[in-house]
Amino acid sequence: MSRIYKALASLVVLWALFLPATQHVLPRVAWLIFLITTLATLAAAVGLNLPEGNRAGTRGIGFVVFMTLAGLAAGVITVALCDGPYYSELSTTYGQIKLGLTFGAIVVLCFAITGVTRNILRLVCFFAAVACTLPITVLLAMGLRLGAALLGNLELAQIVALFGAGMTGGFTVLSAALILCQSKMRIKAIARNALPWAALAGALSPVGWALGPSLGSWIWLSFHALGLTAPTDTLQNALYGETGYGPPSRLFALFVIWQTGMGFALGMALRTVREEGETSSLDDVKLT
Numbered sequence: 001m002s003r004i005y006k007a008l009a010s011l012v013v014l015w016a017l018f019l020p021a022t023q024h025v026l027p028r029v030a031w032l033i034f035l036i037t038t039l040a041t042l043a044a045a046v047g048l049n050l051p052e053g054n055r056a057g058t059r060g061i062g063f064v065v066f067m068t069l070a071g072l073a074a075g076v077i078t079v080a081l082c083d084g085p086y087y088s089e090l091s092t093t094y095g096q097i098k099l100g101l102t103f104g105a106i107v108v109l110c111f112a113i114t115g116v117t118r119n120i121l122r123l124v125c126f127f128a129a130v131a132c133t134l135p136i137t138v139l140l141a142m143g144l145r146l147g148a149a150l151l152g153n154l155e156l157a158q159i160v161a162l163f164g165a166g167m168t169g170g171f172t173v174l175s176a177a178l179i180l181c182q183s184k185m186r187i188k189a190i191a192r193n194a195l196p197w198a199a200l201a202g203a204l205s206p207v208g209w210a211l212g213p214s215l216g217s218w219i220w221l222s223f224h225a226l227g228l229t230a231p232t233d234t235l236q237n238a239l240y241g242e243t244g245y246g247p248p249s250r251l252f253a254l255f256v257i258w259q260t261g262m263g264f265a266l267g268m269a270l271r272t273v274r275e276e277g278e279t280s281s282l283d284d285v286k287l288t
Contacts, residue, residue, distance in 0.1 A: 063114060064267035070110045071263020074103040075256035079219055080228055082248065090243040090251055096135040103259050104130030107173075107266065111181065116270055122180040129176040133169045138245060141165035162205040166258060170194075170201025173262060174269055181270065197265035201258060208257030212250025213239065219252045 078099050082090060090096070104127040111126070112118050145161035174194035178185060208215075220238040223229050238248045245251065 060271075063271060064264065066114070067107075067110060067267030067270075068260060068264040070106050071103075071266075072256065072260040074106040074263070075259035076219075077106075078102045078255045078259065079252045080223060082252070090245060090248065093135045096138060097131050099255075100131040100134040101127075103262075104128075107177075107263075111177075116177075117181040119180075126176050126180045130173055133172050136172070137165040137169040140168055141245075158209070159206045162209050162254075163202040165202075166205025167198045167202025169258075170262060170265060171198035174198055174265060177266055177270060193269055197269050200265055201262055204257050204261040205254060208254035209246070209250050211253040211257065212247060214253075215256070216247075216249030216251070216253035219256065220249060 081099060081102060090099075107130065108123045108127050110116075112123060117123065141161040141164065144164045145157050147157075151157070171194050174197055175190055178190045178193060217235065217239055220229065220235060224233075224235070238252070241248050243251065
């Protein structure tokens with residue numbers, strides 16, 4: 001733990017000197033660099049403190065906590081990248097892919113540092129899979145909502161859409177992680193390991209949506225206090241504006257809650273995954 005404390009102390013000194021000089025010039029860039037480097041430093045510290053046996057085999061609760069915090073950091077950074085007042089990133093496929101890159105990049109960094117896998121090809125494939133997850137789940141949510149709305153209950157339709165999209169996104173990310181980090185695992189085993197945690201991800205989606213007026217507005221106010229919001233953006237717009245998929249505040253809370261939960265799910269699902277040799281191939285995945 002001493003390395004973690006030293007790393008944190010170094011970060012405090014570094015950013016105490018750096019941030020005052022940059023936050024008035026490039027506030028968004030400065031704070032995003034701060035979040036990313038903080039995560040990277042913590043990742044390195046946690047990785048260095050893992051016992052040798054844990055690096056190659058079963059990981060302890062520290063790995064799960066670390067992945068959960070990584071998911072939280074990814075959610076916060078994703079929200080910070082949403083530019084108001086129109087939030088075009090939330091309403092276009094290109095923007096959704098761009099937002100998905102944040103979560104993918106952070107998880108890939110964590111996998112490489114903690115020894116889940118260091119195979120470059122696999123990390124790139126996982127990164128690409130995660131980047132495409134958000135637009136796919138958005139389209140699925142729209143379809144589910146339309147179908148459920150035919151039953152006449154709009155609230156139920158919203159819950160069904162959020163749960164289905166969240167579970168599908170969770171299953172996609174977890175399956176990709178298990179396949180790319182443990183290519184010799186059978187498809188049935190992958191589904192069996194991924195489904196319970198994907199259900200958790202699905203359940204978190206309507207929870208995050210419901211917390212939009214409270215958690216979502218608090219997130220916006222925090223960013224506004226740090227100078228990370230657009231000059232023309234307002235709290236009223238964050239609460240009641242329209243992105244094509246709902247008010248921005250609800251999407252803010254959804255990003256933070258879902259990605260934090262996915263970090264926890266990845267930590268739990270990958271606790272027993274061993275790093276494979278560089279020569280193992282994705283073609284080794286067994287279909288039965």
